[in-house]
Amino acid sequence: MKMRWVFAIAILAAAAVLFLGSEAQEVQQGHQTRMISGGAGDVLQDDPVGRLKVYVYDLPSRYNTELVDRDPRCLTHMFAAEVFVHRSLLSSAVRTMDPDEADWFFAPVYTTCDLTASGHPMPFDSPRMMRSAVRHLAARWPYWNRSDGADHFFVAPHDFGACFHFREDDAVARGIHPLLRRATLVQTFGQRGHACHKEGSITVPPYAPPGRMTARLLPPGTPRSTFAYFRGLFYDAGNDPGGGHYARGARAEVWENFRSSPLFDVSADRPATYYEDMQRAVFCLCPLGWAPWSPRLVEAVVFGCVPVVIADGIVPPFADAVPWEELGVFVAEEDVPRLDTILTSIPPEVVLRKQRLLASPAVKRALLFPQPAQPGDAFHQILNGLARKLPHGDGVFLEPGQTVLDWTAGPPGDLKPW
Numbered sequence: 001m002k003m004r005w006v007f008a009i010a011i012l013a014a015a016a017v018l019f020l021g022s023e024a025q026e027v028q029q030g031h032q033t034r035m036i037s038g039g040a041g042d043v044l045q046d047d048p049v050g051r052l053k054v055y056v057y058d059l060p061s062r063y064n065t066e067l068v069d070r071d072p073r074c075l076t077h078m079f080a081a082e083v084f085v086h087r088s089l090l091s092s093a094v095r096t097m098d099p100d101e102a103d104w105f106f107a108p109v110y111t112t113c114d115l116t117a118s119g120h121p122m123p124f125d126s127p128r129m130m131r132s133a134v135r136h137l138a139a140r141w142p143y144w145n146r147s148d149g150a151d152h153f154f155v156a157p158h159d160f161g162a163c164f165h166f167r168e169d170d171a172v173a174r175g176i177h178p179l180l181r182r183a184t185l186v187q188t189f190g191q192r193g194h195a196c197h198k199e200g201s202i203t204v205p206p207y208a209p210p211g212r213m214t215a216r217l218l219p220p221g222t223p224r225s226t227f228a229y230f231r232g233l234f235y236d237a238g239n240d241p242g243g244g245h246y247a248r249g250a251r252a253e254v255w256e257n258f259r260s261s262p263l264f265d266v267s268a269d270r271p272a273t274y275y276e277d278m279q280r281a282v283f284c285l286c287p288l289g290w291a292p293w294s295p296r297l298v299e300a301v302v303f304g305c306v307p308v309v310i311a312d313g314i315v316p317p318f319a320d321a322v323p324w325e326e327l328g329v330f331v332a333e334e335d336v337p338r339l340d341t342i343l344t345s346i347p348p349e350v351v352l353r354k355q356r357l358l359a360s361p362a363v364k365r366a367l368l369f370p371q372p373a374q375p376g377d378a379f380h381q382i383l384n385g386l387a388r389k390l391p392h393g394d395g396v397f398l399e400p401g402q403t404v405l406d407w408t409a410g411p412p413g414d415l416k417p418w
Contacts, residue, residue, distance in 0.1 A: 043321045044362045045376055048383035049093045052390060055102035056089050057141070059109070063133050067113035078188075078295045079112035079121055080207035081369060082155040085186065085382065086110075088373040094383055104184075104386055105143055105152045109133045111164070112157055126164040127177055127410065128418035130154075134179045148404045150396040153184040153386065157206065159291040161187035163196035166290050167239070171196050178409035184389065186382055188293050190315030197315065202385040205317040205367040205378055208298040216275040217303075227263040228308070228343060229281035230254065231270045232296070233289065250287045250310050253336040263340055278303040282351065283329070283343055285310065287336075293317075298367045301327070304358045306351060308343065310336060318381045320388070322366055327357040 064086060068074050074083060086108040089095055096102050111126040138144040144152065156162040160171035162180045172195045176185075181198070189196055190203030234255040236246040243252065258264040266285070271277065278284055284305035286296045292311035300307040307328040309316070316324045324330075331342055357363060365376045373379040398404065408415070 043384065044366055044381075046321075046384045046387075047375065048380055048387050051387040052094055052103045052383065053096040053101055054089060054092070054094050054104045054106055054383075054386075055096055055099040055143075056086070057105065057107045057137050059107060059133060059136065063129070063136075064108045064110045064113075067110045071113065071115055073115055073119055074110065074113035076207075076209060077112075077115070077119060077121075078206040078208070079157040081157050081186075081188070081204055081378070082108075082110050082112060084207065084369040084371060084373075085155050085379060087371065088369075088379040091372065092379075092383075099141065099143055102143075103151070103390055103392075107133055107137055107152060107154055109154065120166075121158065123158050123164045123166060125418065126158065127174075127414040128416055130162075130164075130177055131179055131410075131414065132418040147182070147397050149180065149183040151392055153186055153202075154180060155204075156180075156185050156187040156189075157204075158187070159189065160196040161185055161189035161201070162198075167245075168290065169245075174411065174414075179405055179407070182404060184386070186385075188317075189291055190317075190319075191292050191311075192313040192315060194313065200389070202382055203315045203317050203319065204382060205298045206293060206295045207369055208295045208302070208367075210368045210370045213275060213299065213302050218276055218279045222279060224280055224282045224305075226265050226277070226281040228258075228265070228283040228285060228339075229277060229305070230264075230266045230285035230287070231274055231277075232268065232287075232294075234268055236290075239290075246290065247288050248312075248333055250333045250336050251289070254285065254287060254310075254339070257337050258340065261340060263344070275299070275303065278305050281305050283308050287311065288314070288333075301358055301367055302364050304355060306354050306358065308339075317378075318366060318385070321381055321384065322363060323357060327354050327363065329354075 068083060074080060089106060109130055111129055112121040114122045114125060116122055134144065158164055159166040160168065162176045162185050163171035163174050164177065165171040165174055175195055176198055185198050185201040186204055187201055188204055188206045190201065191197050234251045235243060240246040254266060258266055278299060282305070284296065284300040284307055286294065286300060286307045286309050288311035292314040297307050297309065297316065309328055309330045310333060312333050316322070329343070329346070331339060335342065362376060365374065366381050367378055369378050
């Protein structure tokens with residue numbers, strides 16, 4: 001068995017070296033985007049301009065820009081998509097200043113820009129903040145009331161989206177915010193059949209700093225000598241002292257089974273060479289944490305490391321555009337103890353095919369939020385997702401005087417003024 005592992009890693013590393021030169025060269029030189037043919041990838045290069053018009057509500061700054069001015073860390077943490085979608089829309093060709101011609105309405109509410117000293121968002125005021133913003137726009141403009149928000153979209157990049165809590169049990173108990181249940185949610189959280197995943201939501205990547213990653217690209221030809229790589233928590237004693245809840249035990253299984261394996265480089269310590277280390281690995285583990293998503297998925301793609309997704313039921317970012325099944329490996333949480341067997345059983349030619357897909361600038365660009373926005377980037381993929389939902393179907397617009405949402409629903413604490 002050990003010899004088979006060594007043989008497998010030798011083949012995989014050799015395959016990685018064969019292709020890495022062209023991969024890095026293409027990224028660094030900015031070659032023209034290559035069309036990903038077949039499957040979902042055909043729509044990566046769709047141009048949303050001319051296919052939809054978006055009206056951006058001019059909300060008071062206390063709901064958005066004032067929060068960033070108070071704490072600029074909101075521009076660099078993994079929840080920053082809410083800021084960059086707003087900024088990109090303000091200068092986008094799809095923006096209309098005439099709300100009567102709009103297909104979609106966007107309310108810029110920065111619900112994650114309330115950070116602790118350690119930089120973690122405090123979601124507990126988010127429901128009240130969102131309720132306050134919706135009340136404001138419903139009172140000032142007529143467009144919310146004609147649809148109860150069904151032609152509106154909101155960015156909700158919390159761990160469990162518009163459920164606004166980082167612990168799954170509490171998020172499920174709270175449910176999606178009562179006033180957002182007809183709106184389209186643009187959120188990092190996506191899990192099939194989950195109480196916090198609204199059908200029709202657009203699942204987006206978390207924010208990962210494009211410039212910082214590009215600056216750390218290794219030279220072409222750097223060998224991928226590590227078989228499988230992971231850096232991050234395995235246990236969260238502070239929030240899960242009894243164990244078993246964090247990552248549903250999947251990260252603990254990685255540590256217990258593979259911390260001594262010669263094929264796996266896993267540790268809770270994140271070194272200064274983290275980005276470089278990912279570029280030296282064939283596989284990068286992307287297990288769930290408190291939520292199924294994390295920036296590791298974006299980092300793995302940008303650095304050409306085959307993502308190994310361990311998160312049952314996950315809906316990955318832009319699943320209708322990025323060919324995830326072809327470029328990644330999906331492992332059931334219960335199969336983590338067999339992870340070594342699963343990965344060493346993948347033929348080298350399959351790994352090479354995945355690396356070719358990962359090398360496409362189109363795929364990398366689709367997961368990033370550069371500033372200013374660029375054609376094909378994550379912002380434009382969001383617009384494409386909204387355009388594909390047009391025209392609005394039956395039931396979007398209400399009869400005069402008709403209401404669907406219950407403005408009094410929600411936990412008592414969420415109904416207090418913000």
